[in-house]
Amino acid sequence: MFSKIAEWGSVAAGTGIAFCIALALIIAWIISGPIFNWSDTWQLVINTATTIVTFLMVFLLQHTQNRDTKAIQLKLDELIRASENADNRAIGIERRTE
Numbered sequence: 043m044f045s046k047i048a049e050w051g052s053v054a055a056g057t058g059i060a061f062c063i064a065l066a067l068i069i070a071w072i073i074s075g076p077i078f079n080w081s082d083t084w085q086l087v088i089n090t091a092t093t094i095v096t097f098l099m100v101f102l103l104q105h106t107q108n109r110d111t112k113a114i115q116l117k118l119d120e121l122i123r124a125s126e127n128a129d130n131r132a133i134g135i136e137r138r139t140e
Contacts, residue, residue, distance in 0.1 A: 045109070052106040055099065067091075 054060055071088050078084040115136055122128045 045105070048102050048105040049109075051102045055102070 068088075071084075075084060119133045122130065122133050
């Protein structure tokens with residue numbers, strides 16, 4: 043289930059709409075500054091929101107990157123197996139020590 047949520051989240055976060063929403067939220071926050079007299083609480087709202095989003099995005103992006111890396115490695119292993127003159131010792135080399 044996490045994989046599906048992570049995949050959806052990373053795809054959604056990479057769209058132009060997501061960027062526009064983030065930009066609109068920042069503009070709304072800036073505009074609200076004078077209303078809240080540029081208070082510490084006003085600043086804390088944006089700091090907390092960006093920290094939470096950044097924290098969650100790290101996990102989403104890392105999961106997506108790990109999944110993509112595994113897929114690429116499997117495809118490369120299949121290409122090595124399919125090639126007659128390839129050195130099969132290279133299959134799974136990413137899991138070996140240096």
